Amino acid sequence: MKLVVQVPCLNEEATLPQVLGTIPRQIDGIDEIEVVVIDDGSSDRTVEVAFEHGADHVVHHVRNMGLARSFRDGIDHALARGADIVVNTDGDNQYPQDRIPDLVRPIIEGTADIVIGDRQTATIAHFSGFKKLMQRVGSRVVNRAARTDLPDAASGFRAYSRAALMRLNIVTQFSYCMETIIQAGNRRMRIASIEIETNPKTRESRLFKNIWHHMFKSGIAIVRSYLMFRPYVLLFTLGTIFGLLGLIPFVRFGLLFFLEESGGHVQSLIFGSSMLVASFVCLALLVLADLQRTNRILLEETLERQKHLQYDQVGRPFDPAMKVPAADRAIARDEADLPPVRERVGPTG
Numbered sequence: 001m002k003l004v005v006q007v008p009c010l011n012e013e014a015t016l017p018q019v020l021g022t023i024p025r026q027i028d029g030i031d032e033i034e035v036v037v038i039d040d041g042s043s044d045r046t047v048e049v050a051f052e053h054g055a056d057h058v059v060h061h062v063r064n065m066g067l068a069r070s071f072r073d074g075i076d077h078a079l080a081r082g083a084d085i086v087v088n089t090d091g092d093n094q095y096p097q098d099r100i101p102d103l104v105r106p107i108i109e110g111t112a113d114i115v116i117g118d119r120q121t122a123t124i125a126h127f128s129g130f131k132k133l134m135q136r137v138g139s140r141v142v143n144r145a146a147r148t149d150l151p152d153a154a155s156g157f158r159a160y161s162r163a164a165l166m167r168l169n170i171v172t173q174f175s176y177c178m179e180t181i182i183q184a185g186n187r188r189m190r191i192a193s194i195e196i197e198t199n200p201k202t203r204e205s206r207l208f209k210n211i212w213h214h215m216f217k218s219g220i221a222i223v224r225s226y227l228m229f230r231p232y233v234l235l236f237t238l239g240t241i242f243g244l245l246g247l248i249p250f251v252r253f254g255l256l257f258f259l260e261e262s263g264g265h266v267q268s269l270i271f272g273s274s275m276l277v278a279s280f281v282c283l284a285l286l287v288l289a290d291l292q293r294t295n296r297i298l299l300e301e302t303l304e305r306q307k308h309l310q311y312d313q314v315g316r317p318f319d320p321a322m323k324v325p326a327a328d329r330a331i332a333r334d335e336a337d338l339p340p341v342r343e344r345v346g347p348t349g
Contacts, residue, residue, distance in 0.1 A: 002032045003104060004078035005087045005097075007055075008070040009037055012091035013044045019089065020053040022097040029108040034081065037091070038074040040064050046091075057081075068179075072170045079165060079311040087159045095157040099196050103159045112192035113164040114184055116150060117157035119198050138218060142178050145226055145233075146185025150193050153181050154218075157196065164189055166307045169300065172221050182225040228296065231289035239282030246275030 005023050009016060016037070025033055036057045037050040041064035050058050059077050061070070071088060078086045085104050089095045095117060106112035121127055121135040135154060142153040154177050160168075168183055170176050184191055226234045249272030 001030050001084045001108070002034070002082055003027065003030045003085045003087065004034045004036055004081065004083035005089065005100065006036045006038055006071075006074035006078060007050075007089055007091050008040060008067060008074065009042060009046050009050070009091035010040045010064065011042045011044045011046060013042075013046050013049045015093040016046060016049050016091050017053045018093045019091055019097060020050070020055060023054075023089075024098065024100055027101045027104065030085075030104070034078075034083075036074060036077060038070040038077075040066070040070045068170055068172050068176045071176045075160075075165055079162065079307070082311075084162050085159055086162075086165060089157055093199050094201075096196055096199060099157075099194070100159075102194055103157070106192045106194075107159055107161045111190065113161045113189040114180075114191045115159040116152065116181075116191065116193050117155050117196040118150075118152040118193045119155050119157075120195055121152060124198060134215060138178075138215075141222055142181055143185075145222060145230060146182040148181065148185040148191055150181065150191065152193070153178055166304050166311075167300070169303060172224070178218060178221050179225055182222070182229060186229040227289060228293070231286060231293065235282045235286040235289060239279045239286065242275045242282060243279035246272045246277075246279055248272065249275075 007016070007019055012019075020035060020037075023033075023035055027033065034056045035054060036059060037046070037055045039046050039050070039058055039060045041061045047058050047060060057077070059070075059073055061073070065073075074088070075086060085107050087100055087103060089097060089100075099117065103115050103117060106115050122132055124132075127135070135152070139150060139153040143149055146153075156177055164184065167187055167189070168180055170179065172179050181191065223234070249268035253269055253272075
């Protein structure tokens with residue numbers, strides 16, 4: 001069984017040595033462990049530091065592409081190299097790498113498809129009270145959309161089985177964390193959680209400007225996922241609300257009409273008509289979303305089959321030109337040379 005630990009990085013030369021130095025190289029039940037650094041257009045010595053401290057491969061973006069794209073490209077690289085399990089951690093040393101054996105254990109034992117490290121956000125000292133509240137609220141919203149019961153939906157310290165990665169498709173450009181949970185939950189994958197303690201904070205987050213920016217971006221991702229997997233929850237609810245708001249003025253007007261006091265209430269009828277039109281629009285969109293849902297399921301099944309054809313070739317030679325986007329390049333460490341020599345094995349873009 002092969003494990004690939006991927007480390008997305010953006011200018012992490014200061015903390016990357018700590019991360020790479022604490023990643024275990026031997027785990028019971030794992031035959032081979034590879035460490036891959038995904039360099040998302042860093043302008044410092046992240047790539048050089050990665051090789052100096054034991055990274056086996058680097059997937060390099062020539063410009064910043066974002067966390068979701070880095071995650072997706074790392075997954076493509078890992079699957080192409082025959083990974084059975086992929087662990088995702090961060091280059092800022094937020095997560096305890098020595099807990100990776102515990103993180104992958106449920107997958108090795110066959111009891112989970114995805115395992116998430118619960119940071120126990122209520123106990124993190126540098127989180128403000130408002131941020132802790134928003135973390136709880138966000139996790140509840142995601143759990144409702146995914147039909148799961150996870151304490152920390154935003155944690156990026158995760159392990160994925162190969163079968164789970166074949167079924168997941170990342171479409172967001174912001175963060176994959178919530179989207180993958182909602183997808184996995186609605187596809188009835190087994191998701192487990194283990195409690196971890198995070199390391200001391202090393203820097204401010206580069207993923208979002210502030211908590212409001214994070215809430216806005218996360219909200220968009222959640223709404224998109226609702227429309228994809230549970231459109232009736234959002235559209236039927238809105239349609240019902242608009243329908244009730246539209247009926248109230250008409251009922252009121254009817255009562256006043258029988259009491260011969262209906263004059264001068266045209267504005268209420270206009271408002272009610274607008275609300276009823278909005279209700280009908282929501283219901284029409286619900287029908288279209290349900291039809292799109294059927295089409296999406298067929299496309300996802302096709303994509304899963306294509307992934308199996310692409311990645312499940314026994315004894316296949318690794319062809320980075322087919323696995324890594326044209327704008328990027330993959331770099332491998334040549335163990336035969338000391339010091340390590342970077343060998344460019346993909347297109348430079």
